[in-house]
Amino acid sequence: MAMAAQWLTKSMIYSFRLEGRLRFSFPTTAKTLEGRFILSTTRRRRLFWGSNDCQIRNSSCSSNNNKSYLELSDEELMKQCEMDTFKSSGPGGQHRNKRESAVRLKHLPTGVLAQAAEDRSQHMNRESALSRLRTLIALKVRNSVNLDEYSPPQELLQILPLKSTIRPSDIGPQIGPKNPKFALGMQALLDLIVAVEGSVSEAAKFIGLSTGALSRLILSDDALRKAVNDLRTVKGMKPLK
Amino acid sequence: MKLSITRACQWHASPLCANLQRPICYSSPKLYTPLLLRPFNYSASLSDLQKWHNWAKSLLSSVGSTFSELDNGPDSSLLSRELRWLVQDAFEEPSLFPQMGFQNNRKHVKLRVDVDALYSLWKQRIVERRPFQYIVGCEHWRDLVLSVQEGVLIPRPETELIVDLVSELVRNDERFRGGLWADLGTGSGALAIGIGRILGQGGRVVATDISPVAVAVAGFNVKRYALEDVIEVKQGSWFEPLKDVEGKLVGIVSNPPYIPSEHIPGLQAEVGLHEPKLALDGGANGMGHLLHLCEGAASMLKPGGFFAFETNGEEQCKFLVEYIENCGQNTFCNVNIVSDFTGIQRFVTGFRQ
Numbered sequence: 001m002a003m004a005a006q007w008l009t010k011s012m013i014y015s016f017r018l019e020g021r022l023r024f025s026f027p028t029t030a031k032t033l034e035g036r037f038i039l040s041t042t043r044r045r046r047l048f049w050g051s052n053d054c055q056i057r058n059s060s061c062s063s064n065n066n067k068s069y070l071e072l073s074d075e076e077l078m079k080q081c082e083m084d085t086f087k088s089s090g091p092g093g094q095h096r097n098k099r100e101s102a103v104r105l106k107h108l109p110t111g112v113l114a115q116a117a118e119d120r121s122q123h124m125n126r127e128s129a130l131s132r133l134r135t136l137i138a139l140k141v142r143n144s145v146n147l148d149e150y151s152p153p154q155e156l157l158q159i160l161p162l163k164s165t166i167r168p169s170d171i172g173p174q175i176g177p178k179n180p181k182f183a184l185g186m187q188a189l190l191d192l193i194v195a196v197e198g199s200v201s202e203a204a205k206f207i208g209l210s211t212g213a214l215s216r217l218i219l220s221d222d223a224l225r226k227a228v229n230d231l232r233t234v235k236g237m238k239p240l241k
Numbered sequence: 242m243k244l245s246i247t248r249a250c251q252w253h254a255s256p257l258c259a260n261l262q263r264p265i266c267y268s269s270p271k272l273y274t275p276l277l278l279r280p281f282n283y284s285a286s287l288s289d290l291q292k293w294h295n296w297a298k299s300l301l302s303s304v305g306s307t308f309s310e311l312d313n314g315p316d317s318s319l320l321s322r323e324l325r326w327l328v329q330d331a332f333e334e335p336s337l338f339p340q341m342g343f344q345n346n347r348k349h350v351k352l353r354v355d356v357d358a359l360y361s362l363w364k365q366r367i368v369e370r371r372p373f374q375y376i377v378g379c380e381h382w383r384d385l386v387l388s389v390q391e392g393v394l395i396p397r398p399e400t401e402l403i404v405d406l407v408s409e410l411v412r413n414d415e416r417f418r419g420g421l422w423a424d425l426g427t428g429s430g431a432l433a434i435g436i437g438r439i440l441g442q443g444g445r446v447v448a449t450d451i452s453p454v455a456v457a458v459a460g461f462n463v464k465r466y467a468l469e470d471v472i473e474v475k476q477g478s479w480f481e482p483l484k485d486v487e488g489k490l491v492g493i494v495s496n497p498p499y500i501p502s503e504h505i506p507g508l509q510a511e512v513g514l515h516e517p518k519l520a521l522d523g524g525a526n527g528m529g530h531l532l533h534l535c536e537g538a539a540s541m542l543k544p545g546g547f548f549a550f551e552t553n554g555e556e557q558c559k560f561l562v563e564y565i566e567n568c569g570q571n572t573f574c575n576v577n578i579v580s581d582f583t584g585i586q587r588f589v590t591g592f593r594q
Contacts, residue, residue, distance in 0.1 A: 083582060090313050091554050092585055093399050094500055094521050097372050097511040098315055099322065101398055103582075120326060120381035122398040122582060127384075 069109065069137050070184045074130055081105040081133070083126075103129045112136050131180060138187035139227050145195035152188065152207050159185030161217060165208035177221040186224050189217075193228055198235040200228075215240055270454045272461055275378035275388045276330040281351035288347070289356055290332075297324055297363045304367060314370065314509040323366070323373040330377045331359065370510035380429070387429045387462050392454035394520035396431035399581040400496050403549050404435035406579065406590060407492065410547055411439050417547065419443035420491030425479050425534060426450055428520060430459030430472070432494050437463075437471040446472045449482045452519055479530070480537040490541050496551040497530035499523040527553050531561055539572045542593035549579075555586040562589060 069077065084104035090096065102117035103125040114136055116128035152166065158175045159182055160167050175181050189203075196202035204214040218228050218240055229239035301320040308314030315323070329335045333351035354362070365371040374380040374395045380387050382396045383404060389395050410417040418441035424433040427448035437446045448463075450456050456476045463472045475482035483490075500521050505513060512521065523530055531550055538548045552558050558578045565576050576591035 092581065092583055093397055093551065093553060093587060094394070094496075094498070095504070095508060095512065096313075096397070097374075097395060097509065097516075098319060099373070099398075100319070121383055121385075121401070123383035123401050124381065 069107070069141075070134055070187060074127075077107075077130065077133070078105075078126075080109055081107050081130075101125050105129045105133055107133055107137065110137060110141055112140060134180065134183040135186075135223055138183040139190065139223060141187070142194055143187075143191045145191050147195055147206075150192070150195075150206050152192070155181065155184035156188035156192070156207065157185075159189070159217070160207060160209065161213055163209070163213060167208065177224075182221070186221065189224070190227055194231060198228070198232045198237055200240065270392070270457045272388075272457055273378055273390050275386075276327075276353050277377065277379055277386065278388075279353040281333050281353055283352040283355040284349045285352055285356045286347055286349055290350060290359075293356055293359050293363075294324075294328075296360070300363065300367050308370070308510070312507070312509040312513075314511060320367070324363070326373070327359075327363070327377060330379075370514060372511040372515050375515065382431050383435055385431070385434060385462075385466070387431055387434070388458055388465070389429050390454070390458060391515065392452060392517050393458045394428040394455075394496075394516055396429055397496075399583070399585075399587055400431065400551055401435075402579070402581060403432055403494050403496070403551065403588065404439070406549050406588070407436050407494065407547075408439050410492070411441070411444075415441070416545070417491050420445075420543075421486060421489055422446045422492040422494070423480075423483060423486075423490050423541070424448045425493065425495040426497050426520070426530075427459050427474065428455050428496070430462040430474065432496065433459065433472050433474070434462055434466055434468060436492075436494065437468045438466065440471065444471065447483060447486070448472055448474045449477055449479065450474070451476070451478045452517065454517075455520075479533060480541055483541060487541055488543060490546055491543055492547040492549075493534070493538050493542060494549045495534055497523070497534060499527045499531060499551070499553040499557060501525065501527035501553070523553070528557060528560060531557065532564065535561065535565060535569075539569070539593070544593055546593040547590070548573075548593075549588055549590045551588055552586075558586045558589050565589075565591065 069080070072080070082105070084106065099120065101119065101122045102115065103122065104113065104115040105126075106113050112133060114129045114133035116125040116132065119125045119128060152160075154171070157164075157167050157171050161174055175185060189207075192206060193200070193203045196206075200214050200218070201211040204211045207214070209217070219225050225240060232239055298321070301317055301324060304315075304317050304320060306316045309316045331353050352359075362376050366373060366376050372395060374389050375391055378388060378390060380389050380395050382398070383401050387396060407417075407422075412418075420443075422433075422436055422440070422445065424430075424436065424446060427433050427450045430448055433446045433448035437444075440446070448459055450459065453476060456474050459474045463469060463474060498519065498521050500508070500523050502522055502524055504527075505518065505522055507513075508521075531552060534548075534550055538546075542548065550561070552561060562576050562578060565573050571594060573591040574594050576589065578586045579588040579590055581587035
């Protein structure tokens with residue numbers, strides 16, 4: 001079993017090292033964006049935006065509808081998605097030996113698209129696409145925040161470093177960017193930063209952190225950093241480094 | 242089957258033999274260790290590997306769309322992905338390889354096969370159209386990496402869905418979670434292992450196959466995933482090895498040979514020349530084994546038991562559903578056709594009344 005585990009881990013690391021791609025667009029707004037998501041050899045995620053203004057504002061719903069997307073289980077989220085069917089030439093199945101295992105998911109309620117092609121099995125590509133979809137929904141779909149009565153949601157508290165003065169001690173260890181639950185916290189953090197118009201020092205006050213500590217948190221995830229910096233650029237502020 | 246035996250003999254006789262592990266047991270079929278599991282006993286300089294890689298790339302570029310026009314085989318872009326996977330499986334530091342410059346060319350890279358073998362393997366891939374999965378000795382299927390070799394069907398991505406169907410039942414119902422399942426014609430053991438991993442306390446799978454090579458390879462894979470206590474692999478035709486559990490199964494799954502015999506000569510070379518006919522050829526209309534499985538399922542399943550069979554597509558699905566409804570005397574209920582990820586009607590599922 002130890003051997004099997006080692007084998008799997010290694011092969012999974014290798015497939016991560018391959019270049020993956022992802023495209024997304026948002027037909028729900030007049031603007032359509034296209035970007036690429038690259039998992040490079042260092043596993044670093046880079047986003048190339050077609051535009052700086054890339055937030056979808058979820059103004060029509062007050063019930064934080066979109067946040068619930070990220071709370072769904074994989075199966076539930078999958079049910080809201082259309083999996084792109086490949087124009088398969090021929091009968092497939094036993095007839096065929098072609099490793100065309102790329103998966104593209106379209107999340108119907110938001111129109112967010114995620115794709116994965118770097119893995120060697122259908123199943124693993126679906127998992128990769130689904131996890132990218134979660135990150136993209138977190139990055140792209142905004143909830144409005146009422147700053148007068150702001151209290152950080154549980155998901156946000158969980159990604160805060162322990163030194164935050166408002167972080168309850170019983171909330172468990174800090175959730176990092178590699179944990180799938182990070183997307184939820186990241187979404188809430190972005191909601192707050194958008195509400196304070198990109199000011200890190202303002203946002204830091206709401207979550208009991210110093211400006212420096214919040215900056216470090218933002219810089220710890222490349223996708224999050226990119227999203228915050230894009231917002232700051234639009235607002236005429238210096239990007240975080 | 243004859244062809245694949247011929248192929249296997251050539252394989253044994255090739256100079257590559259030196260690189261292959263000795264068979265595990267002399268009385269059972271020879272098992273070959275997937276590339277990925279072999280030790281790094283070899284090494285080569287980056288410049289020699291670069292030379293090999295350039296040669297391999299030019300060989301695959303020369304293919305262009307010839308194979309895909311000829312028999313719907315792979316084109317250059319697919320072969321280029323396979324070359325990348327070969328590097329992944331054979332090199333200790335695959336990430337280092339595509340980026341290396343002209344400095345450091347004397348640096349040595351550890352390998353699981355020697356450079357001569359790399360040349361010979363890639364030549365087999367392009368010239369003989371030997372399936373990539375037999376070249377590296379494994380296939381990635383769901384979250385598994387399964388050993389495969391000549392004589393065993395390479396599990397297909399379409400088949401992955403059967404595990405999802407079973408998973409849904411198992412999650413919601415203790416009887417399925419803790420019951421006895423059968424995977425008939427298990428091949429590499431893919432379905433049995435996929436299901437074995439999601440069952441709960443007391444859940445078991447019996448996997449059968451008529452081919453001794455398949456039984457040996459499936460056994461190897463079961464062991465690799467440490468499922469010997471959950472999955473029993475038995476040699477024999479379809480239900481034959483299951484006589485002692487008649488009426489006791491909670492589920493039966495199978496991906497039987499379903500290609501109509503007249504389609505076999507037109508198959509892409511990777512499949513038609515190299516994979517076992519025994520696992521592909523479904524007889525005159527491809528339905529013989531499927532019908533046999535349906536009949537057997539009636540007596541082998543417990544009341545409420547589930548079955549899922551893979552078929553050749555819409556025509557076979559409809560034929561099977563009609564057969565079950567007309568001749569089944571209300572043996573089964575909730576009979577359903579399920580499409581695969583490409584949208585082709587692929588599976589027939591149902592429950593024993």
